[in-house]
Amino acid sequence: MGSIQALRGTRDILPEETSSWQRVESVARSILGRAAYQEIRTPIFEQTDLFERGIGEATDVVGKEMYSFKDRGDRSLTLRPEGTAGVVRAFIEHGLYAQGGVQRLWYTGPMFRYERPQAGRQRQFHQLGVEVLGSVDPRADAEAIAIAADILRALGLKDLHLALNSIGNTDDRQAYRQALIDYLTPHQAELDADSRDRLSRNPLRILDSKDVGTQAVLQQAPNILEYLSPASQTRFEQVKKLLDTLGVTYQIDARLVRGLDYYTHTVFEIQSDNLGAQATVCAGGRYDGLVTELGGPATAAVGWAIGLERLILLLQQLQPSMVTKVDFYLVSRGEAAEAQALVLAQKLRQAEFSVELDLSGSAFGKQFKRADRSGAVACLILGDAEAETQTVQLKWLKTGDQTAIAQAELLSDPDTLRQQIIRSLNAS
RNA sequence: GCGAGCGUAGCCAAGUGGUUAAGGCAGAGGAUUGUGGUUCCUCCAUUCGGCGGUUCGAGUCCGCUCGUUCGCCCCA
Structure with a gap:
């Protein structure tokens, strides 16, 4: 690379x-x-x-x-x-x-x-x-x-x-350390190379060696609990x-x-x-x-x-981690509509809804495909006709139900809207 | 620091000496110039981690190198 x-x-x-x-x-x-x-x-x-x-x-x-x-x-x-x-x-x-x-x-x-x-x-x-x-x-x-x-x-x-x-x-450990050295020194030859090396430097660490030979030697080694x-x-x-x-x-x-x-x-x-x-x-x-x-x-x-x-x-x-899903996926097309969509997205967010705004500018069909994949609960559609009348299409993605609603009205009753979202989420 | 395995697209991969590098997912465009999850069509690797070598010919063999994975050491 x-x-x-x-x-x-x-x-x-x-x-x-x-x-x-x-x-x-x-x-x-x-x-x-x-x-x-x-x-x-x-x-x-x-x-x-x-x-x-x-x-x-x-x-x-x-x-x-x-x-x-x-x-x-x-x-x-x-x-x-x-x-x-x-x-x-x-x-x-x-x-x-x-x-x-x-x-x-x-x-x-x-x-x-x-x-x-x-x-x-x-x-x-x-x-x-x-x-x-x-x-x-x-x-x-x-x-x-x-x-x-x-x-x-x-x-x-x-x-x-x-x-x-x-x-x-510290004293207990010192005593045990000496006992361990005394026990292991005669068995040096049976230890793995790393453990042999540690005998002088850090004998306690020999205890958790994964080497089978070393583990065999340790079977008979003194127990630290008896030196407390x-x-x-x-x-x-x-x-x-x-x-x-x-x-x-x-x-x-x-x-x-x-x-x-x-x-x-x-x-x-x-x-x-x-x-x-x-x-x-x-x-x-x-x-x-x-x-x-x-x-x-x-x-x-x-x-x-x-x-x-x-x-x-x-x-x-x-469990594989789950992706967080958004309440609304906002789809728009046309200069006026795109500008209104940006504003609408911000207002919905200020009302504590989560909104993903589609920025692609591509055909509605493509934007819908993305709306679907995003897992959003509902899709908001804003095109030339809606821009003209200050409305928006609200489409529930699970059922496909769609209604036109004034943008101002959508924002006027957040509690009801939130309940609708919850209802849609709970409906299988 | 030591040992072993593996590197083909954003992801998963087939290919094991003859050249047009399968296939799937994802992505882009279209069938459908304003309605999704289905379907269909088209596009999406001048190149196989890199460098060098062997060969008429290398993704495929060899060497080195880098990366990665697992293990040792050690630790969370």
């Missing part, structure tokens, strides 16, 4: 798809609003440092997936690869902690990671996420998880499962009990570790079997250390993010 195309890993969301996106946003917005979450909008790029410190230098996201560049002032900037770091930065920068209590925030927008695109994964993708800052209470974890489940359910999604785990506090301190254990028990009480079903997955360094205690993923290799639609957890890590006061926090492309993939498996 000689012409310019969208960059690898990016794509256009065309009109036939935008209604799905709008539906997701409006469902999420209303559920979050009822739970007292407030929207926050942060910049799409930040100082590179923020992500390096927040997400962790050893993670793949920071190590090889960031879109980083120098600006004209020689500052290193990065297109945000996830939403939490920016929200926490704003939380600290604006002293939101000073307002006391708990901050419940949500956001949505594009994220960027330099990866090879595949099913459910792009370089520019969109997330909708929440961050609950300022509570250690296990109820905060349970509430956040329940709300995520609510949003997915309200959208009609089924066959999702919630995988849950606790990775404890009594306090961490109690905390995890509380979260589980609260989810039970809420009727949220989950499976414990002791192999579930997340890829970003900031997680502590509760971690979870909501997965689908219908997404190919990238099964996770929503993921999150607790991150009690991140706010201090980024220079703020000690603040406990939980959050999650939904991958919107993946969500919409699932939605479209349920």
Whole structure:
């Protein structure tokens, strides 16, 4: 192709798809609003440092997936690869902690990671996420998880499962990490190359390797849940009990570790079997250390993010998106009539009807064909004869009934007109 | 970064060495110069992602390249 195309890993969301996106946003917005979450909008790029410190230098996201560049002032900037770091930065920068209590925030927008695109994964993708800052209470974890489940359910999604785990506090994880290294080191030869590599760098990540040999070795590996301190254990028990009480079903997955360094205690993923290799639609957890890590006061926090492309993939498996249809399709021909039609269209719109004005100037026959295809409820016809008398033909496309009516009269009683439209829509 | 598959019109496609690149949808015009969803007619790719090679001859074979899809890594 000689012409310019969208960059690898990016794509256009065309009109036939935008209604799905709008539906997701409006469902999420209303559920979050009822739970007292407030929207926050942060910049799409930040100082590179923020992500390096927040997400962790050893993670793949920071190590090889960031879109980083120098600006004209020689500052290193990065297109945000996830939403939490920016929200926490704003939380600290604006002293939101000073307002006391708990901050419940949500956001949505594009994220960027330099990866090879595949099913459910792009370089520019969109997330909708929440961050609950300022509570250690296990109820905060349970509430956040329940709300995520609510949003997915309200959208009609089924066959999702919630995988849950606790990775404890920093000390717990340190102890477990050592135990895992001790166990795996003698088995090094049986591990796949990637896992062998991670043994020194990031041993926890070996747990979710897809390699069968590695998985076999892991069968006998120590379980992280047995390395939790009594306090961490109690905390995890509380979260589980609260989810039970809420009727949220989950499976414990002791192999579930997340890829970003900031997680502590509760971690979870909501997965689908219908997404190919990238099964996770929503993921999150607790991150009690991140706010201090980024220079703020000690603040406990939980959050999650939904991958919107993946969500919409699932939605479209349920039902193809539908095109919005218009009340009136306005057909006109002849100079005077075309001018009157433009005015009539505007007046109808001001009266809150939806109107599509045919601009083609082609023969009436062609315009009718388009009226039909547009799915409009009724067609308005304005030709020389109507222009002369300031009237318009009103034709109900379902029945073919047609009457002449003065333009002024059409606009004089919008309520009756609206009822007629509804009646026509309901008639099969 | 690695592996595999695939690139023919706006979309779905047939074609697997001989040249006039099927067909369908969508689109444009007409039969019907002011009445749709049916029908009928006409038009709609000097060219097969790009470049180079093999051959008398390439959409078809080979090489490279770009794009895309799926998988690995990793993640939402």
